Amino acid sequence: MRFSYNAPVVLTMALLAGMVLAIDALLDGWFARVFFATGGLFNPLMPLTMFSHVLGHASWQHFLSNFTLILLVGPLLEEKYGSMKLLAMMLATAAVTALVNGIFTSNAIMGASGIVFMMLIMASITNVKNGEIPITLILAALTYLAGELFSLGSADMISHSAHVIGGMAGGVFGLMFTPKKRIS
Numbered sequence: 001m002r003f004s005y006n007a008p009v010v011l012t013m014a015l016l017a018g019m020v021l022a023i024d025a026l027l028d029g030w031f032a033r034v035f036f037a038t039g040g041l042f043n044p045l046m047p048l049t050m051f052s053h054v055l056g057h058a059s060w061q062h063f064l065s066n067f068t069l070i071l072l073v074g075p076l077l078e079e080k081y082g083s084m085k086l087l088a089m090m091l092a093t094a095a096v097t098a099l100v101n102g103i104f105t106s107n108a109i110m111g112a113s114g115i116v117f118m119m120l121i122m123a124s125i126t127n128v129k130n131g132e133i134p135i136t137l138i139l140a141a142l143t144y145l146a147g148e149l150f151s152l153g154s155a156d157m158i159s160h161s162a163h164v165i166g167g168m169a170g171g172v173f174g175l176m177f178t179p180k181k182r183i184s
Helices: 008-026 030-035 046-055 060-081 083-104 113-125 135-151 160-177
Strands: none
Touching (some): 008 030, 008 046, 008 060, 030 046, 060 083, 060 113, 083 113, 083 160, 113 135, 113 160, 135 160
């Protein structure tokens, strides 16, 4: 029996995020705040942090909650869509999340939860067949969206807008890139 690096994008992201958190712990928390948190459009590091913020996490608990889901769902999506296409979708989701956050708030955000919600909705959409939408997809999307919309603006230090943007991105990408089956 041997190990397989079966999902290079997902595994590399998990390893990089873990390394960022470990280095941040050694450097008393300034490393992630400077290079892996995005906030405000006028941050001189915005071209970097609009992508890197998904690698920064506030704690090991934050990291583990995001990457448990990413490591469960991500490899299935990477196998279905391919590594480069999944990477492009993840980068686009990160950039849009950072830009929307920067336009509407100066609050810094970090973490991969937008990517998590993108993957969750995309995974649900992969069950869509010709002319049929599974009720579980509708219920999952509505439940998730309702919870996030009710939580917008709460003072819980969670970027609910990142969750909503990630979910919307997953819906768009899932519909755009899920192969259409031919009717014979």
